[in-house]
Amino acid sequence: MTTTAPARDADREAAPTGRAPRALRRPEVGAAVAALAVLVFFAVVAEQFLTPSGIGTWLNSASRFGIMAVAVAMLMIGGEFDLSAGAMTGATGLLVGVATTGYGLNVWVAVLVALVVAVAIGALNGFLVVRTGLPSFIVTLGTFFVLQGIDLALVKLVYGQVAVQGFSDVPYFDSVRPLFGGVIRVGGASISVSVLWFLAVTAVATLVLLRTRAGNWVFAVGGAQASARATGVPVARTKIGLFMTTAGAGWLVGMISLFQSSTVQSSTGVGDEFIYIICAVVGGCLLTGGYGSAVGAALGALIYGMTRQGVVYAGWDSNWLYAFLGVMLLAAVLVNNWVRQRAERLR
Amino acid sequence: MSALIEVTDLGKSYGSVVALQGVTTTVRAGEVTCVLGDNGAGKSTFIKILSGAHEHSEGTFAVDGVEQHMASPRDALALGIATVYQDLAVVPLMPVWRNFFLGSEPRKGPFRMLDVDLMKRTTRDELAAMGIALRDVDQPIGTLSGGERQCVAIARAVHFGARVLILDEPTAALGVKQSGVVLRYIARARERGLGVVFITHNPHHAYPVGDRFLVLRRGRSIADRVKADITRDELVELMAGGAELEALGHELERTPGVDPVV
Numbered sequence: 001m002t003t004t005a006p007a008r009d010a011d012r013e014a015a016p017t018g019r020a021p022r023a024l025r026r027p028e029v030g031a032a033v034a035a036l037a038v039l040v041f042f043a044v045v046a047e048q049f050l051t052p053s054g055i056g057t058w059l060n061s062a063s064r065f066g067i068m069a070v071a072v073a074m075l076m077i078g079g080e081f082d083l084s085a086g087a088m089t090g091a092t093g094l095l096v097g098v099a100t101t102g103y104g105l106n107v108w109v110a111v112l113v114a115l116v117v118a119v120a121i122g123a124l125n126g127f128l129v130v131r132t133g134l135p136s137f138i139v140t141l142g143t144f145f146v147l148q149g150i151d152l153a154l155v156k157l158v159y160g161q162v163a164v165q166g167f168s169d170v171p172y173f174d175s176v177r178p179l180f181g182g183v184i185r186v187g188g189a190s191i192s193v194s195v196l197w198f199l200a201v202t203a204v205a206t207l208v209l210l211r212t213r214a215g216n217w218v219f220a221v222g223g224a225q226a227s228a229r230a231t232g233v234p235v236a237r238t239k240i241g242l243f244m245t246t247a248g249a250g251w252l253v254g255m256i257s258l259f260q261s262s263t264v265q266s267s268t269g270v271g272d273e274f275i276y277i278i279c280a281v282v283g284g285c286l287l288t289g290g291y292g293s294a295v296g297a298a299l300g301a302l303i304y305g306m307t308r309q310g311v312v313y314a315g316w317d318s319n320w321l322y323a324f325l326g327v328m329l330l331a332a333v334l335v336n337n338w339v340r341q342r343a344e345r346l347r
Numbered sequence: 348m349s350a351l352i353e354v355t356d357l358g359k360s361y362g363s364v365v366a367l368q369g370v371t372t373t374v375r376a377g378e379v380t381c382v383l384g385d386n387g388a389g390k391s392t393f394i395k396i397l398s399g400a401h402e403h404s405e406g407t408f409a410v411d412g413v414e415q416h417m418a419s420p421r422d423a424l425a426l427g428i429a430t431v432y433q434d435l436a437v438v439p440l441m442p443v444w445r446n447f448f449l450g451s452e453p454r455k456g457p458f459r460m461l462d463v464d465l466m467k468r469t470t471r472d473e474l475a476a477m478g479i480a481l482r483d484v485d486q487p488i489g490t491l492s493g494g495e496r497q498c499v500a501i502a503r504a505v506h507f508g509a510r511v512l513i514l515d516e517p518t519a520a521l522g523v524k525q526s527g528v529v530l531r532y533i534a535r536a537r538e539r540g541l542g543v544v545f546i547t548h549n550p551h552h553a554y555p556v557g558d559r560f561l562v563l564r565r566g567r568s569i570a571d572r573v574k575a576d577i578t579r580d581e582l583v584e585l586m587a588g589g590a591e592l593e594a595l596g597h598e599l600e601r602t603p604g605v606d607p608v609v
Contacts, residue, residue, distance in 0.1 A: 213452045216441075221519055222436035230400075230436035231448035232421045247385045290440045 028286030030298030033308070034282070034328075035299045042310030049313050051307075053248045054190030059191060060260075062305025062329045064253055065200035065272070066298050069279035070198075070205045071249035073297030076280050078242045078271065079222030080129060080136040083273050084121070086145035086162070088250030090268030092118050094155055097164030107172045115251045121147075122247025124238030136243075144273070152268040158315035161267040167258070180252075181259030194256045198298070201249065205294035223290025237261070278325055279304055282332040303328070328332030350375050351398070351411065351511050351542040352428070357390050358405030366392040370406070372561045374511055374542040381413045381553035382584045384550055384563035390546050394513055397544060398430035399423030406606065411518045432498040432519065439489030441544060443481060444470040446488045447503050471500045477532060493523035501532050505541070512536055513544040517550050530556055550582045552585035 040067045042049040048059075068085055075082055093115040099105040099113065110271070125143055129136045157161055167173065182193035209215035219229035230237050250269075258264050281287065282303060283296025311321050352374040359367040367389040374380045384390045395401040396408065399417035407414055410426050417423050420430070430436075437446045444463075447470040455462040470484045477498050481491075488496060497517050504512050514533065518526040535554050538542055545552050553560065560577060562570040562585045570577070570585050577585075 105498065206461075211463070213454060213459070213461065216445055216449060216452055216461065219441055219445070220438050223440045224436075227432075227434065227436040227438050229448070230420060230430070230432055232419075232424060 001213045012213040013329055027291060027293045027339070028299055028337065029284070029338075030111075030332065031283045031296045031299035031303065032331075038303050038306050038310070042306060042314065046313035046315075049310055052187060054061075054309070054313060056189040056191055058175065058305045058309035060305075061197050061308050062302045063192065064256055065195040065275055065279060065304055066198045066301030067249050067285070067306075068246075068251050068272070068276045069195070069238065069257075069301040070201050070294045071136065071246045072273075072276040073280035073285050074205055074209065074218060075246050076277070076285045076287070077222045077289060077292045078218045078239060079141060079225065080239060081243065081277065082125065082243060082246045082288045083137065083140040083145055084125065085140075085246055085250050085274035085276055086269040087144050087147040087151065088118060088121065088247055088269065089254040089257060089272065090266065090270060091151055091253045091263035092254030093268055093304070094151055094164065094266065096258060097167050097264045098201060099271060100168050101169040102159050107170055107176050111176060111255060114254065115248065117249035118247045118254075119244050122227050122244040122250075125247070126243030128134055129243070130239050147179055148266075148270060155266055164264050164329055167264075168262040173262075177259050179259075180255040181262075188247050192256075192260065194260070197252060198301075201252075202294050202298040205223050209294055210258075214241070219290055260261040275304060275325075278329050278332075281336065282328055284332075284336060286336055287333070350409075352379050353409045353412070355409075355516050356406035357393075357396065357398060357403050357408060360404050365566060366405075367396070367563075367566050368405070371505070372559065372571045374544055375558075376510065376527070376542050377537055377540045378558040379537050379543040379545050379556050380558035380559045380561060382561045382563065383548065383550060383582070384454055385548060385586075386539075387567040388563040388567070390548075390563055392566070393513075394410040394430065394515055394544070397423070397428060397511075402527060406409045406433065409530045424507070427510035428509060428513065429504035429507060431497070431504055431515040432515050435496050436486045436494060436563065437500065443488050443491070443499060444475075444484040447473070447499065447506075451507055454481070454493055462511060467490055468601075469506065475507045476596070477502045477535075482531045488520070492520050494528050497521070497525075497529050500530075500531060501536065505536060505539070509541065511544065513546070516548070518544070518547060519548065526552060533584065548586070550579065550586045554582055584587070 004050070029226050048054045058315060068089070072085055095114045095117060096107070096110040099110040101106050105113075124297065125136070125140055128139045132139070175267060178193065180193065183190045184193065184196075185191075209218060217228065217233045220231070220233050221235050225235060255266065256267070279300030280297040281300070282293065283293065283298065283300035285292030285297065307324055308321055311318050311324075350373040351544045355371050357370040370389075370393060372380060382390055382448075392401070396403045398557065399422045402416055402418060409415065410428070415426065417426070421432070441449070444467045448466050453462045453465055454460060455465075462508075467484050470496050471481065474484075476479055479495055479502075488499065491499065498571065499511070501514070516559070517529050517533075521529060528554060533543055533545060537556070543552060545556065557574060559573050560570065560582055561568060562582070565578060
């Protein structure tokens with residue numbers, strides 16, 4: 001009636017660990033391959049793509065999404081989402097724009113005030129998620145709409161319009177601009193300062209994730225929250241810290257787009273929150289948390305930046321970008337699932 | 348030898364629900380205190396109190412003779428009380444070495460970076476001392492077998508200077524052979540001078556390694572005896588409500604020839 005179960009553990013002892021699956025354990029492998037493919041593809045179909053000015057353009061585009069994607073990836077590894085991330089970039093830009101052009105606040109002070117406000121909103125997001133136990137998807141969706149409402153209604157009320165004008169004329173504008181909106185000439189290419197920010201953010205995030213105690217905790221709270229708590233990991237502190245980081249990154253990107261374009265609108269950043277999540281997922285982050293990398297998210301953003309500009313250079317309707325994004329997202333999720341199953345079953 | 352942990356009339360209520368009541372026992376260094384009971388007997392509540400996850404609401408809880416009220420597992424760890432949970436408190440997707448040090452990562456240098464070399468080496472050595480040779484401490488801990496994971500968790504607790512090791516049903520999910528392996532580690536921990544609290548519902552696992560037996564039923568203590576005062580049969584009887592089990596046995600035997608439902 002009953003059959004003997006095979007001696008599973010004995011079998012497992014004997015199985016060797018292969019080399020190929022070992023490489024698959026790195027979350028960013030898929031994104032690296034895809035990034036290379038996209039680069040080669042557009043280099044072939046659009047001759048402008050690999051010119052110095054072409055590279056400068058798609059790097060700039062990638063950097064503004066990449067800074068956020070890296071922060072969002074850390075948050076996702078920690079098991080949470082932030083749908084207010086896109087609106088945050090607009091809100092911080094507006095705050096600085098309105099305070100300086102409308103109320104004559106010193107631009108340096110305004111920039112710092114915006115940082116404090118952003119981090120405070122991030123802390124509030126985190127606090128609400130940790131305290132209520134509600135999915136961060138819902139909590140930050142709420143924050144997103146609140147920010148969007150304030151961006152439109154409050155700004156219209158106190159400022160009279162929904163776009164900031166004359167920002168480049170405010171005192172000390174030129175002293176802040178190199179920090180966020182500067183351009184560096186390398187050879188024939190103009191590289192935005194934002195690209196340096198992007199590299200720095202990616203490097204710091206990678207270091208934090210892989211080589212610090214906080215990074216270990218991020219993986220743990222996202223991978224198995226109850227286990228993390230049982231081993232003494234401060235779960236609430238880790239998560240709130242992650243939301244504050246994402247909000248801080250939102251401030252940085254807000255300042256970059258404000259000082260690059262010298263203008264900001266109430267709708268700036270709205271809808272970008274999904275791009276960040278897509279970049280992170282394409283970079284190997286699991287939607288369920290506990291797995292992913294900053295480098296992967298950066299590569300995801302690079303793919304997005306290259307595609308966004310590549311489609312334009314190739315002379316196609318730029319709306320094809322969205323179709324491409326959707327396909328990319330689905331493919332990435334499928335590949336991630338497969339890689340994770342390999343990682344969990346790996347012997 | 349003096350008691351590491353001494354609990355007297357310990358109790359816990361959640362609102363008006365009494366989960367545990369009147370528990371008195373001791374845990375001594377170099378001894379295994381077994382906590383037995385059926386599902387819902389109050390074992391989990393008892394270990395949650397010991398491990399600092401919940402605070403007791405009645406009675407006294409003394410560590411080294413000093414009364415304690417622990418607010419979190421960190422407090423318990425600081426007192427040298429480590430808990431190996433049924434689910435082992437591991438993060439399956441994280442490598443073995445990261446799991447080993449989770450929550451107590453060693454750091455070095457001016458930037459307080461993780462001491463990765465030390466972490467990997469220590470993990471490998473501590474596991475080897477437990478008799479487990481892992482080829483690769485970089486593999487996700489979810490890829491290990493149940494017995495191996497259990498041993499990683501025990502080795503982790505011992506490494507972090509646990510004086511009291513609380514093992515929550517370590518043999519519950521394991522087969523006969525793997526259970527034997529884990530029981531051997533419990534004996535080894537005892538020989539190293541640790542006080543072990545071994546929670547189980549299996550008196551046959553408890554009796555060979557135990558020095559003291561606390562039996563719980565429906566949230567109350569029904570026995571707290573040293574090994575000299577109790578036989579294996581008495582323990583089985585106390586634990587399962589032997590009379591009930593016997594009656595059940597007779598009842599089941601009265602239907603011969605009928606295949607059990609699979």
